[in-house]
Amino acid sequence: MVRHKALLIGASEYDDPAIAPLPFVPGDLERMKRALLQRGFSAVEIASSRRGITPNFVNGKVTDFLWKAQSGDALLVMLSGHGVHFEGADYLVPEDSHFNSSSIDKSCIKIDWVKELENSPAGQISFLIDACREGIDRSSMAPPPGVRQWGNRKVAASLRRKVAYVYACSPAQVALFVRASDVRSTGDTSVTSGESFSIFSRAVSDLVSDAGLANLAEFEEAVQERIEATHRDFGKSGVAQRIRIVTDVDKRSFSIFPGALALTDSAIQLQSHSANVRSQMSLAVDVEPGSGNEGFATFSRSVIGNTPPSPRPLRPAPPPRQSAKRAASPLRPSSQPSTGTAATSSTRKMGMTPTTIETTSDFRSPAHRTERELLKLALQKPDLVPEFDGYAEAEFTAAPYSAVYRCISAVGGVKSRQGDYLSRIRNSAPNDRVRDLLFELMVEPMLGKKIGRSYAGMQLVQVRIRAVQRRIDELQAELARLKDDPPEVVTKLTEEIWKLQQYLQSLRQTGVEAL
Structure with missing residues (x-):
């Protein structure tokens, strides 16, 4: 039987005053933990450290999580906080980082772990990356050369298991959040005013309980629809962020949650x-x-x-959310x-x-x-x-x-x-x-x-x-x-x-x- 396990990591309080704090992140992680456990995950850990979310701490937690998995386990790693793209790589900004481009590759956490993924006995691994936030103040310093938002990451071709990266937004976008002072305008969602949360994380945790989400393709559609509804409901400006999924396997054959049957x-x-x-x-x-x-x-x-x-x-x-047997009956072509x-x-x-x-x-x-x-x-x-x-x-x-x-x-x-x-x-x-x-x-x-x-x-x-x-x-x-x-x-x-x-x-x- 496949065991589902999750590791949730969030950076919220930053030492650098130029990096806006994200006080809603701990609440997002707690909400996600409850939702995953209710869905059937056997273990969900919110990583914490007395010294905060630092590169050594995060790299050590992720490495242990990947290497200590048992054969066939389905793993979920969630990373929440600020993020940047620098010289072809994606980075999570740790809480002790100081935002200058000369040290980004050394002081930030590279979202890579290819060697650890290759050596993990897990059957599938999913990354939820809720980063590239609004709120990094660069006006008080020279714009860091080479820094931009998330790039088009590719899954390492050498990996022998299912791996998927789910990004909260697409390149050139930011992952928005709702402030406690934001007021609802449309009533398109059931969220009440006065809460603060990440739009992406809230969409995922709210949908985890939907047993109809049979695979990654349906998950992508449902999360995107929820993000757009929340974007409208709280009157966010511009176009709603668009989630992006990077994987080398068919999304319909990839199920993130227990009880979801991916298609063969x-x-x-x-x-x-x-x-x-x-x-x-x-x-x-x-x-x-x-x-x-x-x-x-x-x-x-x-x-x-x-x-x-x-x-x-x-x-x-x-395909529509119906049984594979019903959906699979072929039709005959028409000449008209x-x-x-x-x-x-x-x-x-x-x-x-x-x-x-x-x-x-x-x-x-x-x-x-x-x-x-x-x-x-x-x-x-x-x-x-x-x-x-x-x-x-x-x-x-x-x-x-x-x-x-x-x-x-x-x-x-x-x-x-x-x-x-x-x-x-x-x-x-x-x-x-x-x-x-x-x-x-x-x-x-x-x-x-x-x-x-x-x-x-x-x-x-x-x-x-x-x-x-x-x-x-x-x-x-x-x-x-x-x-x-x-x-x-x-x-x-x-x-x-x-x-x-x-x-x-x-x-x-x-x-x-x-x-």
């Missing part, structure tokens, strides 16, 4: 085949020559013909585009895939909740989502929601919302099950408290961001498999990835304006 390789391959055939359309970005970023907003549809699967199947989106009728004889008869008829709306992942909310807007308040007609069916990853999308498209989309709009959509449903789901979405209350253009734009952007990110993941996986292909193939793929990444950045920075 065979199940992942079967789901990849199913998702590739089901997609019917692939997402691409049209960029007009000389138009800069403006062309990124146009998604074109290219119909997949009735051909065998590609020898290099692209990785699909994370989806135009409101189903693609195969079975889906034409039922309106959706046979595997999803049993439950048409119980999809708990953040992606499916957002897709559902967008469909409700398209049905109940179509005037708020005029961009909906520019979306592709493949952007709705749950088969029942794809069926609803086809019904809306069959009557001309939201631009045909005048008159008997809802009646025409219901009449376009292929069967009673889809009709029932349509009625459910037509009357179900929205999740938000204030339903307006801002809320609608948020749903539009989130669905598009996930679609673009899936496509980037697919292309990057394809690029990693290229070996003997001509250079022009690699160049073309790299250019497409770059264009999508630029569009993704535009979506995150400008929101609905980028659509």
Whole structure:
């Protein structure tokens, strides 16, 4: 039986007055400890020392933790505090550090431990890195040359076990926290005012109890959604921090918590085949020559013909939270585009895939909740989502929601919302099950408290961001498999990835304006 163990390390009180204290860190660690123990971890230690969180203390604790594990153990190391990126490496700032660039590599804690990881008997190791904080005051000194935020760390290729690094934010971002003086504004979360906490750590500890988080992919989506909700709720400025996960294994085969069942390789391959055939359309970005970023907003549809699967199947989106057995049933490809009728004889008869008829709306992942909310807007308040007609069916990853999308498209989309709009959509449903789901979405209350253009734009952007990110993941996986292909193939793929990444950045920075 796999034993789950955790080591939690947090730096909060700094000797250097230029480094802001983080008084909420001890509370974050205590909350995380309680959550992990309740989830089933056999041991959770919060590291502490009379001399504070120093490099020698942290390196010694992490080394012992990794080396003293038993064969097959699942280990979790959480590092919380200030962090910097310096000369290609990531560092945790210890409490006795003095912030000048000449000694960063000597006085800070390098997040590395490759040799210790290689020699650890553990079966898998996860790092939660809640660092790169706001609040390091550099205005009173010369900017340290070579210092910047977290870089794109790579997992050592020589490691023989599963290793994942989960960063609280992406490069060029900071990991935000809520102060006790911050006031809630939207009511999107259940957190009460007057508390101080890290937005990332709070999101993780609140979600640890969710047994539905079966793997790292679902964990990533759920944590990101919670971070964005807290960001809105407390009126934080700018774009919400985006967590980043670095690992060499498929996120769907990596489970962090006890009781979570990661998918086997065979199940992942079967789901990849199913998702590739089901997609019917692939997402691409049209960029007009000389138009800069403006062309990124146009998604074109290219119909997949009735051909065998590609020898290099692209990785699909994370599957819905249902059993691997139910999610793995493959579909047959269609030689015709989806135009409101189903693609195969079975889906034409039922309106959706046979595997999803049993439950048409119980999809708990953040992606499916957002897709559902967008469909409700398209049905109940179509005037708020005029961009909906520019979306592709493949952007709705749950088969029942794809069926609803086809019904809306069959009557001309939201631009045909005048008159008997809802009646025409219901009449376009292929069967009673889809009709029932349509009625459910037509009357179900929205999740938000204030339903307006801002809320609608948020749903539009989130669905598009996930679609673009899936496509980037697919292309990057394809690029990693290229070996003997001509250079022009690699160049073309790299250019497409770059264009999508630029569009993704535009979506995150400008929101609905980028659509």
